[in-house]
Amino acid sequence: MLLRSLGATLAAARVFSTKAAKVTTLGLATEKKGAGGRDTLGRRLLSLVYAKRSAAITIRKWKEEGHTVRKYELNRIVRELRKLKRYKHALEVCEWMELQYDIKLVSGDYAVHLDLISKIRGLSSAENFFENLPDKMRGPDTCSALLHSYVQNKKSAEAEALMEKMSECGFLKCPLPYNHMLNLYISNGQLDKVPQMLQELKKNTSPDVVTYNLWLTACASQNDKETAEKAFLELKKAKIDPDWISYSTLTSLYIKMELPEKAATTLKEMEKRTCRKNRVAYSSLLSLYTNMGYKDEVLRIWKKMMSLFAKMNDAEYTCVISSLVKLGEFEKAENIYDEWESVSGTGDPRVPNILLAAYINRNQLEMAESFYNRLVTKGIKPCYTTWELLTWGYLKKGHMEKVLECFKKAIGSVRKWVPDHRLITAAYNKLEEQGDIDGAEHLLVTLRNAGHVSTEIYNLLVRTYAKAGKMPLIIVERMQKDNVQMDADTQKLLKITSEMPVSEVSSIFS
Structure with a gap:
């Protein structure tokens, strides 16, 4: 049903432009500088820090004050809001534009709208939005946006079905949909499907640098140096400039394969392609130099970052402190932490x-x-x-x-606790070693309150009693109350403890 009329829209899609209206490349930051402090719609919308505030009301008020609202300006604002991950307000701007009779939307606008709906309201709402689009708007852009939503939600079957429909409609004329599928297969561990997807891509269009980077990532995850080098050579022959991600992926692979000379070469090439615009690349440099054991290079890159950017963010402080700890530069790590503590307000x-x-x-x-x-x-x-x-x-x-105190606080600090079996077992083993049946019972209560009681937990409890030379009371009844089944180990342990003196502690928790 979702794709019921996709095929019927093929003719319309061929003559209809799938590109959204071009917007100015100037960012809102440039607008702020050039505006001399004057009031702008962009400033008002970016100032809506709290999600409860309405972007639609802000735009309406702007118009009521006699200002003109232009589509290119709103598109630019939506782009900036998305960069800041302010998806709710970006969606409200898109919804406001859709209601205006004097604003003509194209498929690229609807693609952005669909992506924002998926992020805010979920995949089902995004599918409904796609289903209700005008036929001529179900083109390559909106299909790619829906495909991206399937990939983000790791819906392999749905993504593959949509790709098949897009192929039937002739919508696979650029590498973007294929890149989405490659990303899905890599994240799902379906690496056996990567070669076939690459083959289909090359048959219908030309790979771009993102394609090659994904291919390199798949190779790196399989420690396949030969294929990775083949992919990189193919990239160069296609006269596509490798970016910092290309070299970063290769460097990681060479480090894993213990090829330090090759890693050093690709790492230097990566650094040449690192600039202010690709800020995240600097953190990658820190990690890679750390993995190679280059202390001086880590400190050099950090110093360079400090000179380029007015303020380091938490992720960058985390990266450099982790790097220095790993390299044994503990005092330097403490000093940088002191700096973070003095400047960060997060x-x-x-x-x-x-x-x-x-x-x-x-x-x-x-x-x-x-x-x-x-x-x-x-x-x-x-x-x-x-x-x-x-x-x-x-x-x-x-x-x-x-x-027991810290463990209880740990569980209480999260909405949904994912049991750490290694920690639970280690705690019970230590309690058993000490014969601490009171502590073992308190740990059981903490786990019960967290909704995690099992046969294994009860066996660990009874082992503690056995070590202490005591018999627990009504274990069978307690297990039944907790809807936990006995196994052979439980019965064996209960038989052993049945000949021991009754514990007073167990009566408190019975």
């Missing part, structure tokens, strides 16, 4: 968690505790990882009371 716990993990890995529990207290003093709210790290730290030292 309070993102992921940054300090790097040092917290390092203290714990180095068995410096007192330092970890002191550092945690510092975070609290600075108003940084611990997250799940913070509590999990502290749990491991106390577990290594056998401080089980604090283990």
